[in-house]
């Protein structure tokens with residue numbers, strides 16, 4: 001099918017609660033929704049770049065520029081036959097994975113709809129439910145953090161991830177572990193430490209954590225390998241894994257034992273499949289990370305987490321964790337076994353509500369193919 005029109009929608013929605021990490025505090029979440037139009041069908045993709053270059057160098061503005069000026073022109077008016085072909089068209093663009101993923105994922109949704117299959121089927125997933133957890137931000141006080149964890153445990157989340165940073169780590173993890181001895185618990189530092197902090201990180205070994213996520217530099221593999229050699233707890237890399245090659249390099253030098261997969265960070269679902277197959281062959285478990293997605297990105301996350309080597313619970317919480325009213329329906333709700341269900345297909349299985357899109361939209365761009 002020939003791609004007739006591509007639109008970018010810069011939207012912004014208030015978060016239910018502010019979300020604080022070692023790199024900052026967010027109250028509203030902007031994103032770019034990408035829609036690809038062909039033969040009466042519309043495929044949707046979410047670009048998870050943020051307002052500022054804090055989690056990664058990409059921002060809403062850089063992604064808008066790269067999408068409008070470099071990615072849209074190489075697929076608009078062209079035949080879309082497979083997602084791999086779209087990924088290949090983008091291979092000249094270095095970096096900017098969130099921009100690439102936003103558009104590639106919209107093509108996946110479009111093609112799945114055209115074939116009358118769900119995104120889960122098209123990816124090769126088999127499960128109908130995926131295990132999930134919740135990521136808990138840094139709070140002003142330890143009491144506030146314990147209240148927050150208690151709230152999520154009461155809602156049925158069986159796995160909790162705590163954001164840590166120097167000065168908000170060992171004592172916090174100890175307090176949570178003492179109150180919930182059996183909770184599946186992990187921590188994420190978003191690169192807030194250096195190798196000189198290894199003694200504090202080794203102290204976390206006593207709390208039976210599932211993993212310690214990205215403690216060191218956001219592009220590092222070598223120091224993580226040095227740290228992993230000193231730790232009993234598995235290290236998990238997030239920010240440092242930009243591609244299937246980075247995943248292979250990390251496993252080759254034992255920089256981590258587990259990988260957090262974010263489709264935006266690795267540049268699309270085609271790269272996710274490649275990382276999946278590599279890590280399955282190497283015996284390294286995966287889980288799906290989160291970027292405070294709307295239901296469009298959340299549906300893609302649930303779908304990719306149905307792949308068999310995604311054996312750890314993902315940061316894919318229920319819709320209500322993040323937004324009071326999402327832009328797409330249906331909402332994802334937590335099942336009583338701490339899972340989310342895959343929506344019924346075809347494609348992503350969610351539909352964008354036009355009035356909500358318009359209400360949340362700050363800016364729109366439409367590119368139309370020549371006849």
Ligand code: NPQ
Pocket residue numbers: 019021026029050055135188190238289290291292315
């Ligand atoms: C992580 N996410 O695993 C990320 C980081 C993160 C759910 O913990 C605005 C935009 C705020 C992107 C906060 C979770 C963000 C963001 C955190 C990404 O490291």
Ligand code: MG
Pocket residue numbers: 188190213214238239260289
């Ligand atoms: Mg992380």
